[in-house]
Amino acid sequence: MHNVRNEKxxxxxxxxxxxxxxxxxxxxxDLAFKAGVSLSQIARIETxxxxxxxxxxxxxxxxxxxxxxxxxx
Numbered sequence: 001m002h003n004v005r006n007e008k009x010x011x012x013x014x015x016x017x018x019x020x021x022x023x024x025x026x027x028x029x030d031l032a033f034k035a036g037v038s039l040s041q042i043a044r045i046e047t048x049x050x051x052x053x054x055x056x057x058x059x060x061x062x063x064x065x066x067x068x069x070x071x072x073x
């Protein structure tokens with residue numbers, strides 16, 4: 001089984017997540033709390049160090065009140 005890691009997509013998610021979070025005037029800690037994930041997980045997603053799960057992305061989208069297009073466009 002090979003590792004599926006799309007650096008371009010992870011970098012896009014990182015950049016767009018940070019932008020969406022700041023647009024809503026949320027700290028990483030605020031977003032982590034609202035999404036029910038750890039602060040370190042948010043930090044690793046925003047720096048493209050973590051290839052996160054679909055479930056985590058969904059929780060983040062819900063916490064932001066955003067849709068997937070905002071994070072992946």
